[in-house]
Every structure is written in structure tokens, then in C-alpha cells.
Amino acid sequence: MLYALAAGANLGDRAATLDAAVRRLRAEPGVRVVAVSRWFETAPVGGPGGQPAYLNGALTVEAARSPEDLLALLHRVEHEFGRVRTVVDGPRTLDLDVLLAGDCVIHTPTLTVPHPRLHERGFVLVPLAEVAPDMVHPVIGKTVRELLADLPPDDTIVPWAEPRVSGNSLRGLNAFVTGSTAGIGAAIRAAFLAEGACVVGHGRRERPGEPHVSGDLADGAFVERLPGLAWEVAGGLDIVVLNAGADTLTGPAAQWDFSRKLDELLAVDLRSTMLLGRAFGERMKSRRSGVILTVGWDQAELGMEGDSGQLFAAVKGAVMAFTRSLALSLAPAVRVNCVAPGWVRTAWGETASATWQERVRRETPLGVWGLPEDVAAAAVWLASPAARFVTGQTVRVNGGAVR
Numbered sequence: 001m002l003y004a005l006a007a008g009a010n011l012g013d014r015a016a017t018l019d020a021a022v023r024r025l026r027a028e029p030g031v032r033v034v035a036v037s038r039w040f041e042t043a044p045v046g047g048p049g050g051q052p053a054y055l056n057g058a059l060t061v062e063a064a065r066s067p068e069d070l071l072a073l074l075h076r077v078e079h080e081f082g083r084v085r086t087v088v089d090g091p092r093t094l095d096l097d098v099l100l101a102g103d104c105v106i107h108t109p110t111l112t113v114p115h116p117r118l119h120e121r122g123f124v125l126v127p128l129a130e131v132a133p134d135m136v137h138p139v140i141g142k143t144v145r146e147l148l149a150d151l152p153p154d155d156t157i158v159p160w161a162e163p164r165v166s167g168n169s170l171r172g173l174n175a176f177v178t179g180s181t182a183g184i185g186a187a188i189r190a191a192f193l194a195e196g197a198c199v200v201g202h203g204r205r206e207r208p209g210e211p212h213v214s215g216d217l218a219d220g221a222f223v224e225r226l227p228g229l230a231w232e233v234a235g236g237l238d239i240v241v242l243n244a245g246a247d248t249l250t251g252p253a254a255q256w257d258f259s260r261k262l263d264e265l266l267a268v269d270l271r272s273t274m275l276l277g278r279a280f281g282e283r284m285k286s287r288r289s290g291v292i293l294t295v296g297w298d299q300a301e302l303g304m305e306g307d308s309g310q311l312f313a314a315v316k317g318a319v320m321a322f323t324r325s326l327a328l329s330l331a332p333a334v335r336v337n338c339v340a341p342g343w344v345r346t347a348w349g350e351t352a353s354a355t356w357q358e359r360v361r362r363e364t365p366l367g368v369w370g371l372p373e374d375v376a377a378a379a380v381w382l383a384s385p386a387a388r389f390v391t392g393q394t395v396r397v398n399g400g401a402v403r
Contacts, residue, residue: 027368029357037127171196179244187372327392342398365400
């Protein structure tokens with residue numbers, strides 16, 4: 001079911017809290033965040049006087065659970081972020097509400113859907129119109145866009161322009177990230193940029209206007225040329241992240257037979273990682289500095305049943321073993337480490353069945369999906385001077401899973 005939710009906060013670092021709450025919902029098994037509005041600063045409505053201004057926003061989520069179950073989840077998340085319900089409409093660290101639940105109409109002691117004042121509140125409708133303009137109020141029979149048009153303009157509802165503070169842990173460094181156009185690679189690229197690095201990306205398609213090298217890592221001739229191309233675009237590299245991997249879980253490739261999937265994984269995930277790691281490593285070693293990161297899989301050494309388990313355990317296990325040997329070969333000039341994600345919500349996780357969603361919760365002690373940003377945070381640390389005494393290691397980013 002598609003839900004429309006409201007999010008607000010007027011205590012503490014409001015924007016950071018709202019951003020973190022969205023990440024928390026993205027990590028929840030069985031919940032998929034579809035769209036998130038900008039944050040808008042608005043004056044308090046109701047409650048005790050003298051409250052600080054709110055940041056408000058809206059998001060849409062798909063969830064295979066009842067509105068009552070979703071509300072219970074929202075209350076748990078509020079509690080995790082320090083929400084204490086003592087004063088009606090009082091200040092709060094986080095406020096999450098169900099605004100619309102498909103075409104459901106619900107009146108219970110704990111939940112009213114649609115939200116009873118939804119159609120009256122510009123600070124709700126303005127952000128909601130960004131993410132769900134055509135969602136229909138099942139009682140009034142109007143879309144969100146139409147409900148907003150019925151209200152008088154309110155110039156006190158303004159987008160929040162948060163001051164941007166760039167990080168500096170990678171400032172002045174040049175990085176290259178393979179497979180940087182989606183998923184974990186895109187998150188690593190974004191995190192490196194936020195920490196001050198200059199980043200050259202890579203993908204199969206061109207990205208005009210960006211420092212980028214395009215080509216297919218299953219193509220041996222391209223792999224042979226790539227180190228020179230990336231080095232030239234960047235003007236020298238301090239960090240290389242060999243993240244790209246073949247997607248054999250979604251799209252047409254999911255229907256390939258075992259042998260064809262194996263060939264693709266061996267070419268993209270293993271062969272290109274080994275050849276690029278060696279080639280970039282020699283360039284870095286010649287100038288006596290550099291960091292190389294590879295991407296493994298947390299269950300490669302433990303095993304998983306089924307065709308995909310066999311394929312990824314063999315290929316990613318080899319990547320992890322290669323990383324250790326490459327680290328020894330390039331030490332002390334170049335550090336080489338591997339990041340091994342666990343249940344991380346990439347393209348496959350977005351549409352995984354309820355059975356897999358429950359398995360994620362069961363096998364992950366933290367009880368939620370990992371996010372690409374979690375892997376990126378580990379990559380930032382490993383690439384930074386803070387990890388200067390770490391090489392030849394596999395860092396598992398998996399919420400504590402031990403199987």
C-alpha cells in the first residue's frame with residue numbers, strides 16, 4: 001500500500017534529525033521510501049506558546065503492513081529519536097504522522113486516516129504536493145494539488161536552506177570509483193565529494209558534464225585502457241575504489257542460467273578487480289602513496305544456500321583473498337582494504353519478497369537493512385588518513401551478522 005507521511009521537528013538539530021529518521025525508515029524491512037520532499041520551515045501551530053519554529057516535510061512509502069502497524073513503527077522511530085509525549089502539541093524532537101493510506105478511511109481511538117486536518121494545513125500540503133500531488137483524499141475526493149490550491153498562499157512556509165559544511169577528511173585527494181552511477185558506488189562517490197575529494201566516476205554510459213569514464217568492465221580491452229584513462233582525467237589518483245559488480249539478481253540477467261551468470265561475475269567482479277587493482281597499485285606504488293578499496297561480501301566465507309550464494313561466495317571470496325595478497329604486495333606505499341557489505345538495500349532489496357525482508361531482520365542483530373550510505377561511511381574512513389595503520393583487512397558492514 002502507498003502511504004503519505006508527515007515528518008516534523010522543532011528541537012535539536014532539526015534537519016539532521018529528519019534526515020536520520022528518513023534513513024531509519026529506508027532501513028526498515030518491508031518498508032520502501034518512494035519519495036521525500038524538501039524540508040520547510042514553519043511557525044508552530046497550536047500547543048504551548050514560545051515554541052521554536054518547525055521543519056516540516058512529507059514522504060511517500062510503500063509498506064506491506066496495515067496502517068495501524070505502520071503507525072506503531074512510526075511511534076517506535078519517534079521514541080528512538082528521543083520523542084517524549086507529555087504535552088499535547090508540545091515541542092518535539094521528531095513527529096511522524098500517517099496522512100493518507102491509499103484509499104483507506106479509518107477512525108479508531110489511536111488512528112484517524114486521512115489525517116483530520118490535512119486539508120487545512122499548508123505546512124503539510126506544500127511538502128506533500130512535492131511528492132504526491134495526485135494522491136486523492138478519499139473523503140473530500142480532491143487531489144493533494146487541488147487541496148493546496150484551495151488554500152490561500154502562505155509565504156511563511158519557506159524551503160529550508162541549511163548551511164552546507166563540507167567535510168575535510170579527504171580534502172585535496174583525487175579518487176576514482178568504478179560503478180559509481182547507482183547503489184553503493186553512487187553513495188561512495190557522494191560521500192567522497194562531501195568530504196572534499198575530487199572524484200572521477202565510472203559507469204557503462206557517459207555522464208556529460210561530470211569527471212567520468214564510461215565503459216563495460218566485462219570488456220577486457222576496456223579494462224586494460226581504464227587505468228590510463230582514469231589517471232589522465234583525474235590528473236593522478238590517491239584513492240581507487242573497485243566497487244563495480246555485475247547485477248545478476250534483477251532485470252534480464254536474473255533469468256540467465258548459472259553458467260552465464262558465473263561468466264559475468266568472474267569478468268566484472270573478479271577479473272576487472274584483480275587487473276585494475278594491480279595496474280592502479282603499480283602506479284600508486286611508483287609515487288609511494290595511495291589507497292585501494294575493493295568490495296566483497298560478508299557471507300562469502302560463511303556460505304549461503306542456493307545458486308546466488310554459490311556464485312557470490314566464490315567470486316567475492318576470491319576478491320577478499322586477492323585484497324589481502326595485493327596489500328602485502330604494495331605495502332608499505334599503498335594501503336589496500338576490502339569493504340564487505342551484508343544485507344544492504346540496493347536495487348534487489350527494494351523489491352525483495354516478504355520472506356527475504358524477514359530474513360534480513362532475523363539475521364541482522366541491528367534488525368534493519370544496511371544502506372549504501374553505511375558502506376560509504378566505512379569507505380570514507382578506510383580511504384582517509386585516520387585509517388593509516390589499516391591494510392589487508394576486510395571490514396564487514398553488516399549490522400553485526402555472524403552467519
